[in-house]
Amino acid sequence: MEKKEKKKYALVTGGSRGIGRAICEQLAKDLDYSLLINYNSNKEAAKETLKAVEHAGGKGELMQFDVVDAEGVKSVLEAWHENNENGVIEVVINNAGVTKDGLFMWMTQEDWSKVIDTSLNGFYNVTNALIQKLLVNKYGRIINMVSVSGLKGTPGQTNYSAAKGAVIGATKALAQEVAKRNVTVNAVAPGFIKTDMTSELDEGELKKMVPANRFGEAAEVAHLVSFLASKKSSYITGEIININGGIYS
Template identity: 75%
Template sequence: MKCALVTGGSRGIGKAICKKLAEDSDYHILINYNSNKEAALDTLKQVEELGNTGEIIQFDVANADAVKNALDTWIDANEGSIIEVLVNNAGITKDGLFMWMPAEDWHSVINTSLNGFYNVTNHLIQKMLSNRYGRIINMVSVSGVKGTPGQTNYSAAKGAIVAATKALAQEVAKRKITVNAVAPGFINSDMTAELDEKELKRMIPVNRFGEAEEVADLVSFLASKKSSYITGEVININGGIYS
């Protein structure tokens, strides 16, 4: 069984990615969630309604032991199965001006986005290397490419993953593993629900927020065999706000 794992797959962009991979591929979809089991089960239901198979898998990407235990348990229970596609989507924001930023807000954002990338990817990459095939797609952000005031912690975490993407891509390319990053701008989701869309869309050349499905289309392409000559790239999807 060939599988695609999407971290933070229960809601928002992660959910849209799970559904799009279910629609476009034959991959068994592993929907990772941290706390919202109900949302993960709803995503699974929608994956199955699209005629594909999937399951939910619970772990906090920031907790190295939890990641190891959950993935080892799954691998032991699914002998012969291989995770060919990994979408590192889990992330959190704790916005605020840097001068007033508590250490907790810095560390929790770095731990989830950056250490989460390490914990999951490092655990799965050996299998991809021995299998001589893989697709790693890291969800970053316009914040990680251009920097966003009030998001120094988030920009730092996502910017680090941009650099990691470029380095790792060069290490594993000979084994037919591609590593790319997708950098969304303002996308309609839980994460942007509090923002003033009317005010912000004036800054966006296409004059609107993006949809999670538009991001998912790009991720689905990068997860496919069609993208085999694209690696080490950061692809911006932001309506022209920054490129």
Template identity: 80%
Template structure:
């Protein structure tokens, strides 16, 4: 059996990705969550309702030791298993103007998006290289491309992941491993729940917020064999806001 791991898979875009992969592929979906077990179980239920199989895995992507411990224990229980697809989706926002930004708000956002990417990807990359096949998809943001005021920390974290995506893609391409990033704009999720959609959509050429499923379709495509000649790319899904 082949496996796909989605970090931060219990809610929002991560959840939509898990369900879409269940619909489109034969992968057994590993749904990572940090604290909200009920949400993760709910995602698992939707994966199964979509005709897929899966399980939940609890670890905090920020904690390298925990990542290693949980994934190693899982591997021991699934000796021949290969995680072929990795979707680095876990991320948080702690918005605020830079001049008033507490050190922790900077640190936490960088740790989750950037160090989380390192901890999980670095732990799995060797097996992908031995396997000579893999798909890594990093969830970034329009903020990481154009920068968003009030999100200097988030823009920095996502911008760094975009650069890492392009570098890693070149390192592993010979082994049939692609590394791409998906950069959503304003998508209807818990993360954007408090934003003023009515005001903000005036800035968006498509004149609406996107749906999580619209992002998940692109992730599903990038995780398939059909996308084998696409690597080091950033796919924008933002209704034309940054074009």
């Protein structure tokens, strides 16, 4: 009997807005994957992303879960696999993240935990639920969205810097564990990028700190992620790639 070719998917967590949406659009343009667009609560924004994916000539579907909820993540992904026996998730992009900025001295336990839970435990919950399948498949791309804050530390973001710094360490370690199975694990560390998350910042003042003298665009980050998600990047693993206009180089 002829073996049916598996349908290939890429999962983007926090895919409803900002960099996540730009990544979904770019993958739809560049690579032959159906997109699994994860969102937590903003279904309308996720639908907009799906429209953008379809407009770019791609296919996709919405996948609702909170990356912090380990059981929820597991059950949604298990149910998806049961309903898509011929589907294989080859690309995992851990993009979901939140900021709760403030000086450490005044930082509440809640603001500390929320940021760590989303970035670090979210990475664990999603990646751990899928890693065995990637290894059995003997092919995969795991891309973790981190930040310049995780590399250099940003005052007022001790929680975010800690969370992203931890994901950077995890990226380097996991990359070495799975490389023999043709699974790469890399991280992308943006600097100041124009998104909802940075809209509160004083761009005019802050761009003076950036050698390129501007904020980056979400699409610029998405091009890099798309390359790392492709077969072209097969000898790059365990790397943290900065995209920050020279602010930390």
